[in-house]
Amino acid sequence: MAGTTLVPPGRQHKRTVSDQQKRRELALQRQKQGRRDLQHHARQLALSALNEVGDVSGEQEE
Amino acid sequence: IAAIELPQGEWPELVGSLLANMGGPQMEQPAHLKQATLEALGYVCEEVSADILAQEQVNSILTAVVQGMNSSETSNDVRLAATHALYNALDFAQTNFENDMERDYIMRVVCEATLSPDVRVRQAAFECLVSIGSTYYDKLAPYMQDIFAITSKAVREDEEPVALQATEFWSSICDEEIEIQEEYSADFSGDSEVPYFQFIKQALPALVPLLLETLTKQEEDQDLEEGAWNLSMAGGTCLGLVARTVGDDVVPLVMPFVQENVSKPDWRCREAATYAFGSILEGPSLDKLTPLVNVALTFMLNAMKDSNNHVKDTTAWTLGRIFEFLHGPSIETPVINQTNLHLIQAVLLESIKDTPNVAEKVCGAIYFLAQGYEESGQTSSPLSPFFQSIVQALLATTEREDSGDSRLRTSAYETLNEVVRISTEDTASIVVQLVPVIMQKLNHTLEMAVLSSDDREKQSELQALLCGVLQVIIQKLGASETTKYGIVQYADQMMGLFLRVFACRSATVHEEAMLAIGALAYATGAEFGKYMGEFYRYLEMGLQNFEEYQVCAVTVGVVGDICRALEEKVLPYCDGIMTQLLKDLSSNQLHRSVKPPIFSCFGDIALAIGEHFEKYLIYAMPMLQGAAELSAQPSGSDDEMIEYNNQLRSGIFEAYSGIFQGFKSNKAELMAPYAGHILQFIQNVYHDKDRDEVVTKAAIGVMGDLADTLGASSAALFQRTVFFKDFLDECTSSDDQQLKETAEWAQGTISRILSG
Numbered sequence A: 001m002a003g004t005t006l007v008p009p010g011r012q013h014k015r016t017v018s019d020q021q022k023r024r025e026l027a028l029q030r031q032k033q034g035r036r037d038l039q040h041h042a043r044q045l046a047l048s049a050l051n052e053v054g055d056v057s058g059e060q061e062e
Numbered sequence B: 001i002a003a004i005e006l007p008q009g010e011w012p013e014l015v016g017s018l019l020a021n022m023g024g025p026q027m028e029q030p031a032h033l034k035q036a037t038l039e040a041l042g043y044v045c046e047e048v049s050a051d052i053l054a055q056e057q058v059n060s061i062l063t064a065v066v067q068g069m070n071s072s073e074t075s076n077d078v079r080l081a082a083t084h085a086l087y088n089a090l091d092f093a094q095t096n097f098e099n100d101m102e103r104d105y106i107m108r109v110v111c112e113a114t115l116s117p118d119v120r121v122r123q124a125a126f127e128c129l130v131s132i133g134s135t136y137y138d139k140l141a142p143y144m145q146d147i148f149a150i151t152s153k154a155v156r157e158d159e160e161p162v163a164l165q166a167t168e169f170w171s172s173i174c175d176e177e178i179e180i181q182e183e184y185s186a187d188f189s190g191d192s193e194v195p196y197f198q199f200i201k202q203a204l205p206a207l208v209p210l211l212l213e214t215l216t217k218q219e220e221d222q223d224l225e226e227g228a229w230n231l232s233m234a235g236g237t238c239l240g241l242v243a244r245t246v247g248d249d250v251v252p253l254v255m256p257f258v259q260e261n262v263s264k265p266d267w268r269c270r271e272a273a274t275y276a277f278g279s280i281l282e283g284p285s286l287d288k289l290t291p292l293v294n295v296a297l298t299f300m301l302n303a304m305k306d307s308n309n310h311v312k313d314t315t316a317w318t319l320g321r322i323f324e325f326l327h328g329p330s331i332e333t334p335v336i337n338q339t340n341l342h343l344i345q346a347v348l349l350e351s352i353k354d355t356p357n358v359a360e361k362v363c364g365a366i367y368f369l370a371q372g373y374e375e376s377g378q379t380s381s382p383l384s385p386f387f388q389s390i391v392q393a394l395l396a397t398t399e400r401e402d403s404g405d406s407r408l409r410t411s412a413y414e415t416l417n418e419v420v421r422i423s424t425e426d427t428a429s430i431v432v433q434l435v436p437v438i439m440q441k442l443n444h445t446l447e448m449a450v451l452s453s454d455d456r457e458k459q460s461e462l463q464a465l466l467c468g469v470l471q472v473i474i475q476k477l478g479a480s481e482t483t484k485y486g487i488v489q490y491a492d493q494m495m496g497l498f499l500r501v502f503a504c505r506s507a508t509v510h511e512e513a514m515l516a517i518g519a520l521a522y523a524t525g526a527e528f529g530k531y532m533g534e535f536y537r538y539l540e541m542g543l544q545n546f547e548e549y550q551v552c553a554v555t556v557g558v559v560g561d562i563c564r565a566l567e568e569k570v571l572p573y574c575d576g577i578m579t580q581l582l583k584d585l586s587s588n589q590l591h592r593s594v595k596p597p598i599f600s601c602f603g604d605i606a607l608a609i610g611e612h613f614e615k616y617l618i619y620a621m622p623m624l625q626g627a628a629e630l631s632a633q634p635s636g637s638d639d640e641m642i643e644y645n646n647q648l649r650s651g652i653f654e655a656y657s658g659i660f661q662g663f664k665s666n667k668a669e670l671m672a673p674y675a676g677h678i679l680q681f682i683q684n685v686y687h688d689k690d691r692d693e694v695v696t697k698a699a700i701g702v703m704g705d706l707a708d709t710l711g712a713s714s715a716a717l718f719q720r721t722v723f724f725k726d727f728l729d730e731c732t733s734s735d736d737q738q739l740k741e742t743a744e745w746a747q748g749t750i751s752r753i754l755s756g
Helices: A020-061 B002-008 B014-020 B031-047 B055-069 B076-098 B100-113 B119-135 B141-157 B160-187 B199-215 B231-261 B267-279 B286-303 B309-326 B338-351 B356-371 B384-399 B408-421 B425-446 B453-478 B481-488 B491-503 B507-543 B549-586 B592-631 B639-663 B668-687 B693-719 B723-732 B737-755
Strands: none
Touching (some): A020 B408, A020 B507, A020 B592, A020 B693, B002 B014, B002 B031, B014 B055, B031 B055, B031 B076, B055 B076, B076 B100, B100 B119, B119 B141, B141 B160, B160 B199, B199 B231, B199 B267, B231 B286, B267 B286, B267 B309, B286 B309, B286 B338, B309 B338, B309 B356, B338 B356, B338 B384, B356 B384, B356 B408, B408 B453, B425 B491, B453 B481, B453 B491, B481 B491, B549 B592, B592 B639, B592 B668, B639 B668, B668 B693, B668 B723, B693 B723, B693 B737, B723 B737
């Protein structure tokens, strides 16, 4: 029977390196991080703009 | 035909007519008719889903099938057809397996069939047992003793196809028990109702010796034949699963075998001992394994000089397993230290020159050795002194004449990827030097003579690997300002090559090239604009690729990269991109997993082009609202559905965030009509018990963005709403720093509106 039987689905003899999925996942992670950073940046800008307005109006009130 | 007609309620008489062919006590039918009928019934069961047939029909089919399998059936062909039919009918037999008498009868017939004089019937009967083991694990307890006797006899004495299935039975029981442990590990207690019978733990004292016996039954040259499977491989694989199932308990049962055989003159003994040792390295605790590996490591490194190819193959694989499981940033007492690292790399770099099968396993060992240093720091790594020689050895391996005939070339390139990923500042210059080398190789593939489909396949495989390496390098060097120039200086040449690669038609290559281009856009920023004229048509092609949905998914992600890189300069391409994305969303052909990222991509586009997104609003908003409604449909306890709904909701929220933020300066009022609906959607999500953390973060962010963009005009909306305070409270008291910060920002923004 030598060589006639193939590895059944879901089994692997001495699993070898497979990097493709890791490449996909790391790319996705970088993209998510990029999006998150940009949104965070936009919110930070909104916050500092509000703080500045607050400071200016505070000064005017004084 | 049945597969088409039965689900539509047509051909109701089919099952009845087939069963009539089987005859009965009064009328014996010819064997060939019974055989053909059972084969037809088997196909019907294979093709038709379980809920289509009425229980009465299922009962009749099972009765006929089990009768055909019975030892009183004189025709082996009929018995075989019946056993195959039962295999296909098992999924239908839920109700029958609930009933003790019916189950006992089915199990008795299956077990008897494993003793048939016909090897085909025995093999098919064991296939049924394997399937029963997975489908009806919780019903197996009363039969396990008999099953152990039957399977161990088959493993020891029967022909290989039967012995393989008998071994597979135990592997599938391990699969079940590992899954139960992963899923319910928190629920195990005295009165636990989790159906976990610990069959493997109970069988251990007899099962492990049985599996160890199989390990010495290797075929000559088995490692040279890719995809081959034999009893020793099945036994070793099962032993690995047993180790994962029971952990420490396996160690004392295996180690005497290892110690006794690892130095014997017969290569089969040395290989079996090494395979057994390598197989138990995942599962048992580090406390148990570390002392053993500390002793074994030097022995293993020496064994890389063994006279037998298979011993070296298994030794290299075992070294890889040692590095994978006993070395790394999370391991308290790693087995690799400064002292033995020198020897390890010297042995690996010598053995990588060995035959392709051994060299491939050595690549695997280097991959895991490198992976263990992934968090070693920014500036330097223990691997840095050896970095250059490792890279050179891997490149030399890709150049070997004999590397293309096996997986060796792929393994060498994929290992190079991991080595690049863990590189530190002190080795960055070596990574930069790799860029022209890999580019030259990619260029070479474009000039290869392609005369046959074989040539084409080889070209595609190589191009995919090389694009993969370039992607990893771009991402690595592009991540830091100090190394970015290493990429930017080659951007024109790289982009030229990628565009030529697109002209060669292959899904995998397109995906890899697309990922590399996304990373390049991230690294080059606004400069990427100069490539858009030529690149755009491939971007569009990627978005149109419904069939190879991975290409489509990756392209959607790259659109996001380009938006962030080009900002407003992406505008000229947005009509085309949005048209295609909207078509993708409306398509029933496109794999559903691509749809959530498309919504996120709407957000990327909106944030990049700001007020110019206005013209897409009338198309995008109904899509978003429709998807929001779809995600609210009850998913019951379907974990996949729950996960998908969460992904969909994250995508929708990311779209809303991008649109709000993009419109904030000039077009805020455009979102006012949608604000009520969006807040309602957030409320629905807040009340959903299956909401995950990613959705929570995105939802709380949108709530803040809504308030921030619409300002005072949204105050009334918040005043009419109660839930948002509870939601904010929940998030501001979270342990997740990022969620806490976003929630505090949203809280501050909403408070200002309400007080102002």
